[in-house]
Amino acid sequence: MKLKTILAILFATVIVIFSLQNSEVTDVRFVFWKLSMSRVLIILGSFSVGVIVGILVSVKKKFVNTKKY
Template structure:
């Protein structure tokens, strides 16, 4: 827990340093859209768009894994019910020990 806090503080310090060192103004043109702002904002927006793209690209695999996990859970429940039924049948068939 403490190492995560130290890591978060270190990353925040690096981000502040990065922001201060890249504060010059840049112009960005894309498909008729025009933006003029700090370089750090442009870089962070590009990073955020990349993260969002990767997240959206991973969604189909996540859904497939969830579906597979649900199927495995259903199979496990079925096996557990069968095992309980067999155990109760075996207990009913055993003669009492004296």
């Protein structure tokens, strides 16, 4: 396996373990919106959004680099 893959799996495992140990309910406030939810969902949701943004940026860079004018 590539080093990047091993590090990504290790990092994801650490995030999952960390989030499972922080399972209390907490309040989330954004502008006029307030929601009470588990920290597990907040942590894993934030991590998932970060992964998706990283993938989209990576795909965009590959697409722009392969596009010929």
